[in-house]
Amino acid sequence: MSDLKPNSILIIGAGTWGCSAALHLARRGYTNVKVLDPHQVPSSIAAGNDINKIMEHKELKSPNADAGSIAFTTFTRAALQGWKTDPIFQPYFHETGFIVCGHTPELIEHIKHEEIDQLAGDYTALESADDFRNTMPPGVLTGDFPDWKGWISRSGAGWIHAQKAMVSAYNEARRLGVSFVTGSPAGGVTALIYENGDFVGAKTADGLSHRADRTILAAGAGSDALLDFEKQLRPTAWTLSHIRMTPEEAQKYRGLPVLFNIAKGFFIEPDEENHELKICDEHPGYCNFVSDPDRPGEKRSVPFAREQIPLEAERRAREFLRDTMPQLAERPFSFARICWDADTVDRAFLIDRHPGYPSLVVAVGGSGNGAMQMPAIGGFIADALEGKLCEEVRDVVRWRPEIAVHRDWWSTQNRFGGPNRVVDFQDVNENDWTHIVYTE
Incomplete structure (x- = not known):
């Protein structure tokens, strides 16, 4: 494969990573x-x-850090710099702080050794219900926090307005000359174009062929339908829900640190426009396993969209609220949906030139940590396209099917909560979903 600068680049996927890649490529002078x-x-x-x-970000100072941790720190350090200094992203970062916690001795030990590096950051221990309550204004955290313990970090962490940041990246990329073809059928990719041993573009549902010198596959959980990833990707879904608050309540809940119990759930302060508080229950995830037409006798997880969540997920979210903010535990949900991502085997990203197809770059495998990388991930994707990924991440995020040969599709991948197992949507009955009524 020639390392000459390609004349044309096709990106499949206009989500978080696709928009970021388009922006960074345009900033590097790519004009097609x-x-x-x-x-x-x-x-x-x-x-x-x-x-x-x-x-969430921390500087990793442990001398015994493994390659995966070092790579992830490299990504998040670059992302944090972007959130703080890049005018395209800076308005959408809210450095409110982050609380990570658990409610059993086993979970608390896990946090100590796996979730935080106590040699780094400004972590302060939270040992009692009063400690938790005192992290926020009076009247916000009114729960008993039964057996909860955790840590709070006030700097370099909080939350991002992901939608606004994505649209900002999209608008800037367009201003710099990137062409976006969106909507079906014109933007709906049905297959990659394979010629002479290589992928040279994509076909769309309107029958057109889009050819390019290089193709970047960044379609998130949908990528698995367009390329054989040799079991490296597992589309996995989680659940989110919103509670609408009054403007006065939203003001009271403004500027709160994110509170995340690694086996119960988390909440983030209300957004400014709709005054909706977001609550997520925590669990190892849902898959939607169907027969794999390419591998007889095997199954694969296939994403689908739905603006409802299983009733069991609603119950978990309300249990989380009863522990933390019981005054909100019975409020009706104003919105809920399932949210898909693509898990790799080791939960490290997959950003690499495909070793079998010289013109194809894969940029997938967010594994639950992709959105917060938005300001910088496109630069790493561009580096992969140009063959110059930095040493700290290159080997960790490479194409690595050898670790997926005997993949356990049901692995919880070090996630906790709910039934402590992956659940198949095929086992969720139609009557076991919420029935939120949406009005204009």
């Missing part, structure tokens, strides 16, 4: 970049189309 997506930006099914996502 096209992005395809079956949905308008922001896509209704993109994981990043969300009023807020957690931004």
